[in-house]
Amino acid sequence: MLLEKMLQSQGFGSRKHCQQLIKTGAIAINEQIIRDVKHKVKLDDLTFSVYDDHFTYREKVYIALNKPADYECSHQATHHFSVFDLFDTALMNRGLQCVGRLDQDTTGLLLLTDDGQFLQALTHPKKHVAKVYRMQTADPVTEQQIQQLQHGVELRNESGRFAATDVIALAEHSLQMTIHQGVYHQVKRMLAAVGNKVEQLHRQQIGALELVDLKQGQWVYLTAAQVELAKTRMTI
Numbered sequence: 001m002l003l004e005k006m007l008q009s010q011g012f013g014s015r016k017h018c019q020q021l022i023k024t025g026a027i028a029i030n031e032q033i034i035r036d037v038k039h040k041v042k043l044d045d046l047t048f049s050v051y052d053d054h055f056t057y058r059e060k061v062y063i064a065l066n067k068p069a070d071y072e073c074s075h076q077a078t079h080h081f082s083v084f085d086l087f088d089t090a091l092m093n094r095g096l097q098c099v100g101r102l103d104q105d106t107t108g109l110l111l112l113t114d115d116g117q118f119l120q121a122l123t124h125p126k127k128h129v130a131k132v133y134r135m136q137t138a139d140p141v142t143e144q145q146i147q148q149l150q151h152g153v154e155l156r157n158e159s160g161r162f163a164a165t166d167v168i169a170l171a172e173h174s175l176q177m178t179i180h181q182g183v184y185h186q187v188k189r190m191l192a193a194v195g196n197k198v199e200q201l202h203r204q205q206i207g208a209l210e211l212v213d214l215k216q217g218q219w220v221y222l223t224a225a226q227v228e229l230a231k232t233r234m235t236i
């Protein structure tokens with residue numbers, strides 16, 4: 001692939017801007033500055049630098065973020081920060097999107113990608129990708145509430161019933177449950193439907209991909225194996 005095209009594909013701006021970067025000596029491969037705009041690169045395991053910042057060529061990007069509270073999953077955040085503030089311009093130029101949304105006050109595992117097919121695979125209502133949430137509740141969690149959540153509840157303006165699986169009381173005011181859809185405020189509304197209230201919500205897992213070592217606000221690129229884990233679905 002032409003170097004200028006490769007740079008463009010990785011979010012470094014228009015073709016003209018990428019040509020400019022090359023001509024001014026900003027681009028190096030294997031520590032060698034390349035000034036030839038017609039230079040061709042092999043994409044396998046390609047690493048390069050732009051003004052001494054190092055990058056790896058990625059056809060598509062798959063990112064796991066431990067979302068902090070007070071961040072919105074929207075490009076035009078109104079009252080809080082946007083999760084997109086956590087990423088550099090090159091990533092944003094690639095058209096990074098959130099895979100589903102977490103509320104502004106929800107923390108935990110949020111995936112982001114520029115791969116439309118991956119986004120569709122994880123968010124399509126018929127795919128039933130499992131999402132594991134942990135929460136603090138205002139009132140003690142009762143056995144009756146657990147059974148109601150497992151049996152399914154109705155939510156206003158939504159058709160059908162919404163059930164959770166693997167509903168586990170972690171402490172008197174703490175609950176973990178798995179849901180397989182993703183309608184607006186689903187977990188909070190399900191808890192409200194059984195007479196309790198979510199005080200704090202955290203997403204721990206998507207598909208078979210679990211959040212383990214990331215601190216809030218930190219993100220990593222997913223490996224190909226982790227991308228597959230996220231797509232692993234469980235149907236109810």
Ligand code: URA
Pocket residue numbers: 101102103104106184185186187188189201
């Ligand atoms: N359900 C909610 O109510 N909020 C979230 O952020 C995610 C799921």
